[in-house]
Amino acid sequence: MFSVIIPLYNKRQFISRSIDSVLNQYFSDFEIIVVDDGSTDGGGEFVAAQYGSKVKLIYQDNQGVSVARNKGIQNAEFEYIAFLDADDMWHPYFLYWMHHVMEKFPEVKMLGSSYSNVALPEKFENPIISEIEDYFAQADYNTLFTSSSTVIHQGFFQYREGFKTHLTKGEDIDVWLRAFDWFKKAYYVRAPLVFYDLKASESLKCNPNLHQTIFCEIYNEDFIISDYFPSWQTFRDKYLMLNLFQYFDRKVNYPIAKKLLRQRNNPYTLSQLPYLLPFSFSRYILRNRRLKKLVLNYLKFCFRYIYK
Incomplete structure (x- = not known):
């Protein structure tokens, strides 16, 4: 079975x-x-x-x-x-x-x-x-x-x-x-x-190059092969905006992330605010545990309540 x-x-x-x-x-x-x-x-x-x-x-x-x-x-x-x-x-x-x-x-x-x-x-x-x-x-x-x-x-x-x-x-x-x-x-x-043992998991410790992540896959034309789900493009943009910011801790990811952001169809204006910051400030936030948590919670709030 x-x-x-x-x-x-x-x-x-x-x-x-x-x-x-x-x-x-x-x-x-x-x-x-x-x-x-x-x-x-x-x-x-x-x-x-x-x-x-x-x-x-x-x-x-x-x-x-x-x-x-x-x-x-x-x-x-x-x-x-x-x-x-x-x-x-x-x-x-x-x-x-x-x-x-x-x-x-x-x-x-x-x-x-x-x-x-x-x-x-x-x-x-x-x-x-x-x-x-x-x-x-x-x-x-x-x-x-x-x-x-x-x-x-x-x-x-x-x-x-x-x-x-x-x-x-x-x-x-x-x-x-x-x-x-x-x-x-x-x-x-x-x-x-x-x-799910969070303490034992090593997958949460570091962020790789964005080319090695799902974010660079979901905007490929052949990723979803049918037009059966009209909600797909909305999901794709929300998922990107909700999760991408944590990858701004590496300089190599900054231009890749900016290119990904330009591919989305939905602006979700309020959720864009963290992504307007310069790289040095974004990296500073992500290396400060309290500031990082604050920004990630802000993005969660946007998509849980404002853009639900």
């Missing part, structure tokens, strides 16, 4: 928690595929010794998380691909509720759940299951799907590009956006079925 893909790179101290959370699922029709992306901390060897045949372990030279996930998908035996990061964990009922949604809505090809940054509750009684028919109309502030809470049918990866290997930030969101465009519908369990 489910092929669970876990990319592993130097997360030996967390990988048992992640794998055990899958092995302890109440729904047991799954396989676990761990792709060791050239770990230097012995993580792959630890998985082999600790779990043996319970886990399909694949080794590769260090090539990044996208290559690792794609390798896992290529070796998956089941119809539905479930993603889990090596430093996160599932609630024991995660796959149970994913399977429940699939039984209730047989047409489902993409589904997921909420997550929590704190301890997970023991059990859920009848969580709300939402049918999402226009994801782009609601995803600008909260993209909903994460790299540890998403299940996608194999069909998407058979006909569309998987995780893009040149992206180092937003490579997962890139897939969720394109997968929703492909399937046109998704289902979402509104219950925290995943523990």
Whole structure:
């Protein structure tokens, strides 16, 4: 039923928690595929010794998380691909509720759940299951799907590009956006079925060159292949304006960001204010924790209340 893909790179101290959370699922029709992306901390060897045949372990030279996930998908035996990061964990009922949604809505090809940054509750009684028919109309502030809470049918990866290997930030969101465009519908369990460990995550530590991010993808003409969702262009502009400012801490990103801002269709005038600052002032703000939080909260306020 489910092929669970876990990319592993130097997360030996967390990988048992992640794998055990899958092995302890109440729904047991799954396989676990761990792709060791050239770990230097012995993580792959630890998985082999600790779990043996319970886990399909694949080794590769260090090539990044996208290559690792794609390798896992290529070796998956089941119809539905479930993603889990090596430093996160599932609630024991995660796959149970994913399977429940699939039984209730047989047409489902993409589904997921909420997550929590704190301890997970023991059990859920009848969580709300939402049918999402226009994801782009609601995803600008909260993209909903994460790299540890998403299940996608194999069909998407058979006909569309998987995780893009040149992206180092937003490579997962890139897939969720394109997968929703492909399937046109998704289902979402509104219950925290995943523990997302912020402290263990390294993805929040630094911002790469903007050419390695999703922002330079979403304005490509062939990114969304249909005109089915009129909300797409609005989402794209809101998502850019809400998230781009934090990349102004690097001089190399400043001209790229300015070019991206010129491509949007909607002005969202009030949200432009932080983007009118000179680079030196923007970098100063982003290196001051309080000022950075103030500006990012201002942008959130704009799109949560003013441009809702």
